[in-house]
Amino acid sequence: MAITLGSVQLRIMRVLWDEGEATARRITDVLSEQSPIAHSTVQTLLRKLETKRAVAHEQQDRTFFFRALVAESEVTRSAAQDLLARVFQGSISGLVGHLLESEEVSPEEMQRLRQLVNHKTQEASE
Amino acid sequence: MAITLGSVQLRIMRVLWDEGEATARRITDVLSEQSPIAHSTVQTLLRKLETKRAVAHEQQDRTFFFRALVAESEVTRSAAQDLLARVFQGSISGLVGHLLESEEVSPEEMQRLRQLVNHKTQEASE
DNA sequence: GATCGTAGTTTACCACGGTAAATCTCAGAT
DNA sequence: ATCTGAGATTTACCGTGGTAAACTACGATC
Known part of the structure; x- marks a missing residue:
């Protein structure tokens, strides 16, 4: 669907x-x-x-x-x-890699992105 | 194009x-x-x-x-x-957020993803 | 009551992706 | 010389997204 x-x-x-x-x-x-x-x-x-x-x-x-x-x-x-x-x-990293290379990313966006990734990493280790 | x-x-x-x-x-x-x-x-x-x-x-x-x-x-x-x-x-974080929620992401993928994001963050601050 | 505007309905195209049969062409095998 | 197979070309159809004019219905207004 x-x-x-x-x-x-x-x-x-x-x-x-x-x-x-x-x-x-x-x-x-x-x-x-x-x-x-x-x-x-x-x-x-x-x-x-x-x-x-x-x-x-x-x-x-x-x-x-x-x-x-x-x-x-x-x-x-x-x-x-x-x-x-x-x-x-x-491959999520493939997708994100491309985007980070080719887009202008604001510091705020990067901040949010880092939080997302770190949060997820943490989840996995608990 | x-x-x-x-x-x-x-x-x-x-x-x-x-x-x-x-x-x-x-x-x-x-x-x-x-x-x-x-x-x-x-x-x-x-x-x-x-x-x-x-x-x-x-x-x-x-x-x-x-x-x-x-x-x-x-x-x-x-x-x-x-x-x-x-x-x-x-919104890259919007996209990535959705993907992290809905996909099974292997530890290797998360690793690569973290590296990408951190690398980019570093770049921005030098 | 004729007209005007607005709502919804019908009808019609075009582009593109995908699907594939039918046909043409020709070199190599029999 | 003929047949066969593999290549390319032609032709055609379906689904979906987008586009919109034309048409119908109807309530409000002059």
């Missing part, structure tokens, strides 16, 4: 995760802040998301209110696992 | 990276070890890879020898960056 979403679908889901529930119109407006998108495009994608059980809607008056059926963590996790398996053949 | 490849295309590229150059037949054989794939499928994908300048071929007698035009590091890097941007909005 690996839930894989396209980039626009992901942005739609993000609105739902942020706001709990939203109308198609609301989503169109939020997405359009970044780059213009036709309302019917958003509606089509919501439909496709509903088909694959990633969202559901309920009606009030003439308007649909959508909400997410899958958790953000679920989606991001399967995306990360997918990449890890497909591209890095399971 | 983000080179993005599908999973089978990636497996094809891996053969080329491993072997330097290979015929379509050779690639079919290698891929078929894992799961059977029609020769013509491999040829079609090689064609598509050639169209997008990921591979090139040269002819000897009646046979094409393919080689990679893009480096493995280039492809894996752009895949990782793509995921990072699209799904984790740039």
